[in-house]
Amino acid sequence: xxxxxxxxxxxxxxxxxxxxxxxxxxxxxxxxxxxxxxxxxxxxxxxxxxxxxxxxxxxxxxxxxxxxxxxxxxxxxxxxxxxxxxxxxxxxxxxxxxxxxxxxxxxxxxxxxxxxxxxxxxxxxxxxxxxxxxxxxxxxxxxxxxxxxxxxxxxxxxxxxxxxxxxxxxxxxx
Amino acid sequence: xxxxxxxxxxxxxxxxxxxxxxxxxxxxxxxxxxxxxxxxxxxxxxxxxxxxxxxxxxxxxxxxxxxxxxxxxxxxxxxxxxxxxxxxxxxxxxxxxxxxxxxxxxxxxxxxxxxxxxxxxxxxxxxxxxxxxxxxxxxxxxxxxxxxxxxxxxxxxxxxxxxxxxxxxxxxxx
DNA sequence: TTGGTAACGTAATAACATTACACCCAATCA
DNA sequence: TGATTGGGTGTAATGTTATTACGTTACCAA
Ligand SMILES: [Zn+2]
Ligand SMILES: [Zn+2]
Ligand SMILES: [Zn+2]
Ligand SMILES: [Zn+2]
Numbered sequence: 001x002x003x004x005x006x007x008x009x010x011x012x013x014x015x016x017x018x019x020x021x022x023x024x025x026x027x028x029x030x031x032x033x034x035x036x037x038x039x040x041x042x043x044x045x046x047x048x049x050x051x052x053x054x055x056x057x058x059x060x061x062x063x064x065x066x067x068x069x070x071x072x073x074x075x076x077x078x079x080x081x082x083x084x085x086x087x088x089x090x091x092x093x094x095x096x097x098x099x100x101x102x103x104x105x106x107x108x109x110x111x112x113x114x115x116x117x118x119x120x121x122x123x124x125x126x127x128x129x130x131x132x133x134x135x136x137x138x139x140x141x142x143x144x145x146x147x148x149x150x151x152x153x154x155x156x157x158x159x160x161x162x163x164x165x166x167x168x169x170x171x172x173x174x
Numbered sequence: 175x176x177x178x179x180x181x182x183x184x185x186x187x188x189x190x191x192x193x194x195x196x197x198x199x200x201x202x203x204x205x206x207x208x209x210x211x212x213x214x215x216x217x218x219x220x221x222x223x224x225x226x227x228x229x230x231x232x233x234x235x236x237x238x239x240x241x242x243x244x245x246x247x248x249x250x251x252x253x254x255x256x257x258x259x260x261x262x263x264x265x266x267x268x269x270x271x272x273x274x275x276x277x278x279x280x281x282x283x284x285x286x287x288x289x290x291x292x293x294x295x296x297x298x299x300x301x302x303x304x305x306x307x308x309x310x311x312x313x314x315x316x317x318x319x320x321x322x323x324x325x326x327x328x329x330x331x332x333x334x335x336x337x338x339x340x341x342x343x344x345x346x347x348x
Numbered sequence: 349t350t351g352g353t354a355a356c357g358t359a360a361t362a363a364c365a366t367t368a369c370a371c372c373c374a375a376t377c378a
Numbered sequence: 379t380g381a382t383t384g385g386g387t388g389t390a391a392t393g394t395t396a397t398t399a400c401g402t403t404a405c406c407a408a
Pocket of ligand 2: 107108109110112147150
């Protein structure tokens with residue numbers, strides 16, 4: 001399939017992250033940079049252990065899980081990376097400082113990941129939360145299905161349940 | 175915290191599931207029934223291994239992970255149970271044959287889980303999906319934060335990030 | 349009754365994530 | 379400058395969640 005979709009692949013660049021970190025007075029270390037570079041080099045969601053192996057290749061030495069997870073934690077905290085819960089995987093964020101809801105359309109067939117802004121979602125959530133006094137923090141919206149490209153393929157059997165095969169190293173929990 | 179919230183605790187009963195399975199011509203076996211009973215006996219999301227241990231208690235013998243996961247798979251396939259992705263855990267569904275979007279409000283402080291119907295979400299998803307030919311299957315909407323009860327507590331520091339402690343055996347990934 | 353299929357038991361392993369502690373290094377300050 | 383301090387990283391061990399593979403059993407239909 002292709003990387004085409006509702007939003008440009010990724011608007012995030014290393015340079016912009018560098019700048020934002022400087023503004024915020026936080027350290028964009030070599031390791032964190034390498035991790036983000038690795039994530040950008042993949043086309044889709046990347047598992048922590050895949051990132052780990054990518055880091056090993058870049059560094060030429062072995063790295064432990066905490067190293068990968070710490071880098072991911074930093075990148076998530078600052079909005080540069082989003083965890084895809086239904087894939088146990090991570091992608092660079094399209095909108096690092098956007099307070100809005102990032103909704104993810106995830107193709108079960110090819111693994112393609114589309115981050116889209118769903119205006120109106122925010123309001124709907126807030127309004128409903130208000131009715132019972134819930135204070136909303138992190139929002140997770142993930143919509144699984146079949147992308148346009150894969151629907152043109154005979155192999156795309158159903159809107160539910162096929163395993164992702166290409167474009168990602170991650171499996172699916174459909 | 176309390177079990178109060180936007181919808182009654184659970185509208186699902188063993189009897190209704192029994193009836194639905196008969197209608198659909200699928201087998202509601204002893205194991206599947208025990209698994210669902212166990213899930214209903216918990217107050218919140220239940221991890222697969224907690225379910226496993228509950229099954230062991232009920233059966234008086236040890237059971238392997240596949241046994242628990244197969245029961246969960248069946249219950250999910252038929253809409254009786256929903257997986258909470260951000261908790262790696264499972265809850266009985268409030269609306270087993272409702273095609274609408276079940277959104278979950280999850281308290282990071284006490285673990286309380288509220289399933290609510292968000293009408294309008296469905297339309298928003300469908301409309302956006304249509305614009306790029308995506309065919310939506312499973313929808314995951316999980317909103318983490320702090321419930322009303324916990325906001326009345328000094329310990330509820332922020333709308334983000336506290337670990338769930340009571341009412342659930344599950345941890346949090348913030 | 350027999351043959352086929354869905355369900356289950358069991359062992360092993362894979363995949364994902366965290367804890368604990370030691371070490372290093374850069375920024376701050378006596 | 380030397381000491382202190384805190385964040386960041388290295389490493390080993392462990393914990394948690396999920397799947398694969400394969401043999402057996404139970405149910406149903408021909
Ligand atoms: Zn494809
Ligand atoms: Zn696709
Ligand atoms: Zn609460
Ligand atoms: Zn509470």
